[in-house]
Amino acid sequence: MFYYVEILGTLPEMGKAEVEALAELGVGNVEKVDYLLVSGSVKHIGVFERLGLAHEYGLLLYEGDDIKDILDFAKGLEWRNIINGTFAVRRERMRNCMHEVNDLDKKIGGIIHSQGLRVNLSRPDTVVRVYCGNKIWLGIRIREFKGKEFEDRKADRRPFSRPIALPPRIARAMVNLTKATREVLDPFMGTGGMLIEAGLIGLKVYGLDIREDMVEGAKINLEYYGIRDYVVKVGDATKIEEVFPGKTFEAVATDPPYGNSTTLPMDRNELYKRSLESIHSVLEGRLAIAFPADFDARDVAESIGFKVLGRFYQRVHSSLSRYFYVMEV
Structure with missing residues (x-):
């Protein structure tokens, strides 16, 4: 199972090390780091419920370098098998973003909506995440760690x-x-x-x-x-x-x-x-x-x-x- 973790920017090296430690506990590893996004594979993804220095973690669906490729990938997915209930697509443009992604969230949202799924921008049941760094990343949020x-x-x-x-x-x-x-x-x-x-x-x-x-x-x-x-x-x-x-x-x-x-x-x-x-x-x-x-x-x-x-x-x-x-x- 492929995962992503968005770590905090306050202690990024420590945040990355925390993900590495938990990934090892979950029988996995860290494979890539793209600014504040850490990704890899893990057998037991629930181990990330323990995270401290993180904004969120989720299921990683795709990573690549081309806008057309990610849109083609999204068109080929059976989103009904991934999304439960309503959805919203949230885009994160990280400091090192190398791509033009201003309307990418809307385009992916349109693809998902075309398969009969309903949008709810204020309180979605499922959040689809798009990150732009050196690469473009697509995932499904599992847990957001709120500051409160x-x-x-x-x-x-x-x-x-x-x-x-x-x-x-x-x-x-x-x-x-x-x-x-x-x-x-x-x-x-x-x-x-x-x-x-x-x-x-x-x-x-x-x-x-x-x-x-x-x-x-x-x-x-x-x-x-x-x-x-x-x-x-x-x-x-x-x-x-x-x-x-x-x-x-x-x-x-x-x-x-x-x-x-x-x-x-x-x-x-x-x-x-x-x-x-x-x-x-x-x-x-x-x-x-x-x-x-x-x-x-x-x-x-x-x-x-x-x-x-x-x-x-x-x-x-x-x-x-x-x-x-x-x-x-």
Whole structure:
């Protein structure tokens, strides 16, 4: 089954890596990238329901370089076998569009309508998607990821709130980059944002934080968003094996504190090193972790025994830039 994913433009390389990780879970791969459109084949397309850094995903029908060819292809399709109910054709002209597609959506809509299917531009049952980039792409939308569903889980919307927390879309992507299928641990869980995203895609979640008020607050947040399969404890991220004796974890996704602070148990860089050592001792698979850009996590992680699979840069504001790392033991 061929798919397409339209990723967000905010962290495009990380978005592409998220699609790659999920495609592998769905027994497939990424074959092509055309600006913000990622495509490939996959056996279980439903795995993309987990996406975070994406606008939508769907079934890919066609890709090519010629307007006439895509129109001929559309004429040859039995659209009644593809479209349920009413339809609308939506065109997306990406920044790298190389073709004249101003009325292509109308022409394809006319072809589909000529086969007896009814148009509904405001609330269609099926959305046919046309993308223009280096190539022209035609697909059927399966799921659109609306911003509101993620915004409703932002830090300031949670019953127990603190101002510093990853945006839910990024937290979701970090969980997906671990390729977790059963469970995930966050040893710096704070108010539980990472665990909320992991729990909502069906993973059992484990968390710890050195502050008891954070642990109690994370419980409140997890319950509020309907997450029931969780274990959260007061504990030190540099001593995970003491908090969960004899336990190893399929995956770890976490966002440690960035600044030096009197609330930290030790120097920031020492905390990072010791927590990486502790994570390595309990991890079975992949780690997704964020660090400020002035910390060279690659050298430290590799000296501990991690293999760094990738990293993705983000400038947050004038005083903070960070990298998101993906590693495995």
